[in-house]
Amino acid sequence: GQQVMQIPQYQHVQEGEDFTTYCNSSTTLSNIQWYKQRPGGHPVFLIQLVKSGEVKKQKRLTFQFGEAKKNSSLHITATQTTDVGTYFCAGPGASGGSNYKLTFGKGTLLTVNP
Amino acid sequence: NAGVTQTPKFQVLKTGQSMTLQCAQDMNHNSMYWYRQDPGMGLRLIYYSASEGTTDKGEVPNGYNVSRLNKREFSLRLESAAPSQTSVYFCASTLAGVYNEQFFGPGTRLTVL
Numbered sequence: 711g712q713q714v715m716q717i718p719q720y721q722h723v724q725e726g727e728d729f730t731t732y733c734n735s736s737t738t739l740s741n742i743q744w745y746k747q748r749p750g751g752h753p754v755f756l757i758q759l760v761k762s763g764e765v766k767k768q769k770r771l772t773f774q775f776g777e778a779k780k781n782s783s784l785h786i787t788a789t790q791t792t793d794v795g796t797y798f799c800a801g802p803g804a805s806g807g808s809n810y811k812l813t814f815g816k817g818t819l820l821t822v823n824p
Numbered sequence: 825n826a827g828v829t830q831t832p833k834f835q836v837l838k839t840g841q842s843m844t845l846q847c848a849q850d851m852n853h854n855s856m857y858w859y860r861q862d863p864g865m866g867l868r869l870i871y872y873s874a875s876e877g878t879t880d881k882g883e884v885p886n887g888y889n890v891s892r893l894n895k896r897e898f899s900l901r902l903e904s905a906a907p908s909q910t911s912v913y914f915c916a917s918t919l920a921g922v923y924n925e926q927f928f929g930p931g932t933r934l935t936v937l
Contacts, residue, residue, distance in 0.1 A: 716866075719864070740922070740923075741922065741923060743925065743926075745926075751930075752914055752928040752929065752930055752931050753867065753914070753916075753926075753928045754928070755925035755926065755927070758923070758925065760923075798866065798867065800867075801922075802922040803869070803922075809874075809921045809922060810855055810872060810874040810880075810920075810921050810922060811869060811872060811882065811922070812869075812922055812926065813869075813883075814859075814866045814867040814868075815866060816864065816865060816866035817866050
């Protein structure tokens with residue numbers, strides 16, 4: 711079945727350093743979504759990418775969708791303590807309900823040392 | 825608007841006991857989902873309901889049943905709880921399909937002894 715793999719699993723940075731998490735799919739994705747989950751909280755939607763090569767920015771966060779639509783990345787510039795949490799990517803599931811199911815990566819846990 | 829609500833927030837069960845996790849959304853969404861989250865495993869889909877009146881299995885459906893009671897409510901039932909079902913359970917909803925963001929509830933932390 712379709713898999714969405716994320717690396718790294720963990721990342722610890724000093725406040726002010728940059729951070730990047732990568733998401734790779736075994737199949738071409740029609741779209742990809744990113745979510746953030748604060749410790750003890752629930753996942754919250756950040757953004758969706760649909761077009762090949764698409765780049766979107768939200769303040770210090772930059773999201774990219776690969777040209778082949780099989781990979782994506784989230785880059786945070788100058789991390790802050792408020793960026794702490796787990797970042798998940800998610801893409802449409804394998805055939806059979808693929809219009810309704812998302813497959814989530816295992817996430818990257820970001821910790822920031824102030 | 826409350827968004828997605830889940831009850832209970834915490835639950836401890838003994839092996840073999842049954843329970844139902846409740847989920848409701850007030851956003852007039854068509855699709856609803858149940859996920860479980862275990863350390864290092866991300867979010868795994870248990871069951872989903874693409875629209876009122878339909879339910880389908882996800883990645884890890886064994887040991888669970890669901891009911892889409894109406895457009896607002898989607899419940900998850902554990903008939904005979906097992907320690908392997910110790911997890912955090914999240915309900916989510918979306919307007920429809922994978923091109924819309926999913927809204928998650930606050931989660932239910934379940935421990936099975």
